[in-house]
Every structure is written in C-alpha cells, then in structure tokens.
Amino acid sequence: MKKRQVKDIVADLLRKPHSSTLLAISTCFISSVAVARDNSISQQNNILTGMCYVMLFCFVNSGLRSYDGPFIRPHPALWRCVFGCSVAYLALLLFVLFQDYATIRAIVIFFFPDAKNFNNDMIEGTWSEDCYPVTLDNIWSNMDIYVVSHLLGWSLKATVVRHYGVVWTMSVMWEVTELLFIHLLPMLAECWWDIIVIDMLISNGIGIFIGMQACRWLEVREYKWESIKDPSPSDSKTGCSQSRSPTPSSGVHAHWMDVNSRYMRVLYVSVMVVSSSMVDLNAFLLKHVLQLPIGSLFHPGRLCCWMATAAPTISQVHLYVTDRRCERLGLQVCVSIWVLLTEVLVCVKHDREFFQRAAVANLLVWLALHIALTGCCLWLCEVWNQRSAGVEVRTGGRGHGSVGMRRGDETNHRRARKSLR
Structure with missing residues (x-):
C-alpha cells in the first residue's frame, strides 16, 4: 500500500x-x-x-x-x-x-453526570402503544427525530455495503431481531405499521436508495458478494481480476472450508449480517446494562466510531470472501470482531440475571433466519446477474445447480443434434 x-x-x-x-x-x-x-x-x-x-x-x-x-x-x-x-x-x-x-x-x-439519577425503570411506555386505529394522524405522530437518524444511518450503511441485496437483508433481519428480543428489551416493541411503513419503507428504504445513489454519484466500486474474483493468466501481469460466479462447469469440487465454495461464502456473508445486527443490538444492551439516558453522548460517540471503522472492515471482508489471492483477514476486521465480542462480554458479565431470561429458542431461530435469508439473497442475486448477462439457468442439473449455455451456443447445439438425426 x-x-x-x-x-x-x-x-x-x-x-x-x-x-x-x-x-x-x-x-x-x-x-x-x-x-x-x-x-x-x-x-x-x-x-x-x-x-x-x-x-x-x-x-x-x-x-x-x-x-x-x-x-x-x-x-x-x-x-x-x-x-x-x-x-x-x-x-x-x-x-x-x-x-x-x-x-x-x-x-x-x-x-456522564446525567446518568446519576437515571435508571431503566424511568423509561416510560413503548412505541407499541396506540396501534389502532391505523390512521394517517397516528402514523404521522410517530415521525420523530429517530426516523431521520435511521434514514441517515441506513444511507451510510448502504455506502459501506454497496449491494442492494445484502443491505436489504440486513434491514429485514434487524426488524426480525427487534421482534425476537422484545422479551429482553421491551423498548424494541413497535406497532406492525411502524415496522413496515416507517422503518422498512421510509427510513430504511429511502436511506438505502440514497446511499446506493451516492455510491453511483461518487463512482465507487460496487461490491459483488455473490461472485468471486478469478485472476486469469492474461491478467497476472497487470494484477487485474475478473468477477465470475462459481459453477459446477468449472470442474472444481466445492469444499466446506474453501473460501471459494458458495457454502463458505454464504457462511461468511451470514456472519457479516449477524455482526451488523449485533452492533445495533449492543447499543440497546449497553444502554440497559450501563443505565445510560437516551440523550447521553456515549451513543452518538459509539455510533461514529463504528461507522468510521465499518468502511475498511467491510472492504477487507469483501476482499477476503471474493478474491482468491487474499489468504487472510485484514487486521481491521480482527479488531472490529474483538470490539463486538467485548461489548457482548461487558453486557453479559455485569448483568447475568438479565441474560438468564433470554429464550434460547429465539436465539437459535435468529441465527437460522440470518443464514437462510442470506443464502436466499446471494442465490437470487447470482441468478439475476446470470440472467442479466444472457445466461439461462437450468433446473434439474447435477451438483449444486447447473448453469445453462449461452443462447448462441445452445442454438448451435440444437442444429448439431438435428444434423445427427
């Protein structure tokens, strides 16, 4: 460098x-x-x-x-x-x-002197009150400063992830995280229209769109999480690499511990999506364990630190997951993982009774949904890219899925079969 x-x-x-x-x-x-x-x-x-x-x-x-x-x-x-x-x-x-x-x-x-006379019992009410009747006035009354902060946050997250499918997976899984952890943090409870309309469509949706448009305006490189970079012999001198999708026609067996395997790529991206949900969830856990008021400067300071480190962290993860020439994770990724796990350890150690009330079934469902939704996202994105490139996907093939031939090659193949007849 x-x-x-x-x-x-x-x-x-x-x-x-x-x-x-x-x-x-x-x-x-x-x-x-x-x-x-x-x-x-x-x-x-x-x-x-x-x-x-x-x-x-x-x-x-x-x-x-x-x-x-x-x-x-x-x-x-x-x-x-x-x-x-x-x-x-x-x-x-x-x-x-x-x-x-x-x-x-x-x-x-x-x-933070404001935390001296503050405790968690002082938090009154939740956002799940007065959900009915569903009216425009009721929806408008929930449009507060948090909507703007969520929109800005998801805009920044989209500029970091640079992939519509993956960032929308993060958005959906965060709403699922809120639903599965309500029994621990009642402050996460929201009305159904608040989740769908205000959070997902307005805050997250508009924020993701603004972030992706900002990436195009700045002309930054878009991350292709569903494909890998395979350097060809002609590119070895220039150091360039071409993006492709691993297919059974390549003749390479998919090993579980091989970073080029689609299974391992799904696992790595799932870990990234889980880490994104944990970063957001730790904000509420630290607030509860440390008994910090909502207006404390700790929250925006922590958020700024995470947003600054997210850009190099995601870039190094993408390089490790998609580039065959990268053999190890970057140091920024390791430090970010240590920070995330240490935040969890601080919360668990200093409020064990709180975490003993956690439902293990909800945690397992949470992890399973992350892996399943991430796998579906990457598969759909891979199919979309192949169809956009003029490649037809066949069903019923051998292996993990078969990729059809290009349209010109398929026409020639049909003509050859007719001549043999």
Whole structure:
C-alpha cells in the first residue's frame, strides 16, 4: 500500500511524509498547553483534558506509524487514525470488562453526570402503544427525530455495503431481531405499521436508495458478494481480476472450508449480517446494562466510531470472501470482531440475571433466519446477474445447480443434434 501509486494528485504536498514536522508541531503544542493550563480548575476537567490529549497522541501515532488500510482516498493517514480509534475503543472496553459494576457506574456518572439519577425503570411506555386505529394522524405522530437518524444511518450503511441485496437483508433481519428480543428489551416493541411503513419503507428504504445513489454519484466500486474474483493468466501481469460466479462447469469440487465454495461464502456473508445486527443490538444492551439516558453522548460517540471503522472492515471482508489471492483477514476486521465480542462480554458479565431470561429458542431461530435469508439473497442475486448477462439457468442439473449455455451456443447445439438425426 505504501508503494501504491495514486493518480490525479491535486496536492502533492499531502502525499509526502512529514513525520518530523508533525512530531515537532505536536510536541510544541502539547508542551505549551500543559505548561500554560491552570490545573486547579477541577479534578473532572483535568481528567477529561488528559484523556483528550491521550486520544490525540493515539491519533498522531496511528497516522504516522499504523498500517495502511484498504483505502487511499482522501488520504491513507485518515484510515490509519480510524484504525487507532478502534484500538482505543477496544482498550476502553477491555478496561471496563475487568471492573466491578460499582466502579463502572462511578465511571459512567463521572463522564456522564446525567446518568446519576437515571435508571431503566424511568423509561416510560413503548412505541407499541396506540396501534389502532391505523390512521394517517397516528402514523404521522410517530415521525420523530429517530426516523431521520435511521434514514441517515441506513444511507451510510448502504455506502459501506454497496449491494442492494445484502443491505436489504440486513434491514429485514434487524426488524426480525427487534421482534425476537422484545422479551429482553421491551423498548424494541413497535406497532406492525411502524415496522413496515416507517422503518422498512421510509427510513430504511429511502436511506438505502440514497446511499446506493451516492455510491453511483461518487463512482465507487460496487461490491459483488455473490461472485468471486478469478485472476486469469492474461491478467497476472497487470494484477487485474475478473468477477465470475462459481459453477459446477468449472470442474472444481466445492469444499466446506474453501473460501471459494458458495457454502463458505454464504457462511461468511451470514456472519457479516449477524455482526451488523449485533452492533445495533449492543447499543440497546449497553444502554440497559450501563443505565445510560437516551440523550447521553456515549451513543452518538459509539455510533461514529463504528461507522468510521465499518468502511475498511467491510472492504477487507469483501476482499477476503471474493478474491482468491487474499489468504487472510485484514487486521481491521480482527479488531472490529474483538470490539463486538467485548461489548457482548461487558453486557453479559455485569448483568447475568438479565441474560438468564433470554429464550434460547429465539436465539437459535435468529441465527437460522440470518443464514437462510442470506443464502436466499446471494442465490437470487447470482441468478439475476446470470440472467442479466444472457445466461439461462437450468433446473434439474447435477451438483449444486447447473448453469445453462449461452443462447448462441445452445442454438448451435440444437442444429448439431438435428444434423445427427
């Protein structure tokens, strides 16, 4: 990545290393602030200021010395800082994981004073009240700031996933997640028309459309999750690869542990969809376990961190799943998985009685639906791409499914059979 050439550089100054200059500027800035600042203001202010400068040092160090991510625009240093942000959040979660609940509450109240007099019993009502009669006034009354936030969130998620089928699978499975986890989190309960009309059609649907149109406007590469990249001999010198769909006609046996197998590809994409649902679900679980108010700054801060790390994470997952030349997952993917699992561990450890009420059957159904819906999505997308390319799909063939010949070849085959007769 460091030797990768970047075309159409507008500001050549930003593409040259400036380690010594940045080190001198940051050292002078931190030294001047540390000497001139009055430390007698308050203990809370001192701790917050110190942590801000710790994060600043992490960003500077990551921007200079961290590994390059999958993107070079607008600048590789930006994505190095994103990686440093995810590592810093992981370090915070690991610290919280090994504390007792009283210490965690003290930390939460220290950083978010509004949480001092807040508890989960103060949440009044749910969105499942007054579902009938179904009127325009009733629907309009539920159009609040959360609709705008959901629309913006799904727009960003569509620009990251870059695939209508997969992102719509994530959208449907999140609504299913809400239904299957209502017994744990009553705040997830919604009216049926709220789920279908406001959430799926308005917020998610319009947001996904805006995100995909933004990808076309920015001319970014669309991700093909249903196909793999098979470098041909003619492309070996240029390093290019062509996208194709694995078919039984290729003569390659589909192994379960082979990344090129369609079964493993379904499994990997299913894990990605499950992880997307878990990221959204952890927001509600952390709010419940840590007893944070709805207006706490922790929620938008966590959301910004996840949205920043989602772009390189999804890009590395797509490269690993679809490119034969990629032999291992990227480091950003590993850090994101650690962050996700650590969030779950923090919730489970500090409120075990809450999770003991979880229905195991609902969890199994949740996982099974993720795998089934993801498999159907990839299969339908593969069939659609083949038909769009002029390939007819035959039924009743051997193996896992047979792909028909092109129309011209099929016509010649029929003529040959007639001549033999």
